[in-house]
Amino acid sequence: MLKTSKDISEEISKGAVNAFLGEGVLFDGNLVFDGIVRIDGTFRGSIKSSDTLIIADTGNVEATIEVATAKISGTFNGDLYASKKVELYSAANISGTIRSDILKVEEGVTLNGTIEMGKGGLVIDNPQDALGNNDKSKLNVPQRNSKQKKR
Numbered sequence: 233m234l235k236t237s238k239d240i241s242e243e244i245s246k247g248a249v250n251a252f253l254g255e256g257v258l259f260d261g262n263l264v265f266d267g268i269v270r271i272d273g274t275f276r277g278s279i280k281s282s283d284t285l286i287i288a289d290t291g292n293v294e295a296t297i298e299v300a301t302a303k304i305s306g307t308f309n310g311d312l313y314a315s316k317k318v319e320l321y322s323a324a325n326i327s328g329t330i331r332s333d334i335l336k337v338e339e340g341v342t343l344n345g346t347i348e349m350g351k352g353g354l355v356i357d358n359p360q361d362a363l364g365n366n367d368k369s370k371l372n373v374p375q376r377n378s379k380q381k382k383r
Contacts, residue, residue, distance in 0.1 A: 255290045271306070289323045302332075 250267030253259055257273035263280070270286040275293045279285060284301040287293050291306030298313045305321035312318065314332040322340035333350040337343065 249286075253291075287324075289321075 248268065249270050251265060251269045253269075253271045253273045253275060255272040259273065259275050259277070261277045263269070263275070263277065265279075265281045266283055267281075268284045268286065269279075269281065270288060271291040271293055272288045273291065275291070275295060277295055279293075279295050279297045279299065281299045283299065284303065285297060285299045287302070287304040287306040287308055289305045291304075293307070294309045296311045297308075300314065300316045301318075302312055302314050303319045303321070304324045304326065306323070307325045309327045311329045312331065314330075316332070317334035317336065318330055318332045319336045320326060320338060320341045320343065322338045324338075325342045327344045329346045329348065331348040331350070335347060335349065
């Protein structure tokens with residue numbers, strides 16, 4: 233789980249977090265950064281980074297986000313594009329679209345929206361081939377009708 237707000241000053245002094253938007257703070261605008269940014273307050277707008285965004289349990293973000301990694305345990309509403317991965321922790325409340333190759337979701341997350349996975353997507357034409365045998369009872373995957381168009 234993400235650390236509490238009282239641990240932030242230690243994280244910043246160690247260089248673990250480059251910027252911090254504290255609880256009770258409202259920011260409306262565009263945020264572009266390198267390094268790690270943690271949001272414990274309210275943010276509305278757009279966020280771009282080649283690094284990591286953390287939305288802590290008290291964080292409330294309504295935005296279009298483009299980052300490498302997102303770690304969320306707060307509230308997020310909008311579009312999230314992560315080039316590496318998204319981690320959703322148990323207190324997270326998510327509404328919107330998430331696009332990433334890797335998605336980690338803990339039990340307890342509320343997730344309403346669309347998930348688009350990149351390289352991880354897989355279509356199995358013949359489920360028995362995936363099993364290495366012809367026993368269809370061990371795999372609960374609907375078979376594609378041979379008349380349906382392949383992707």
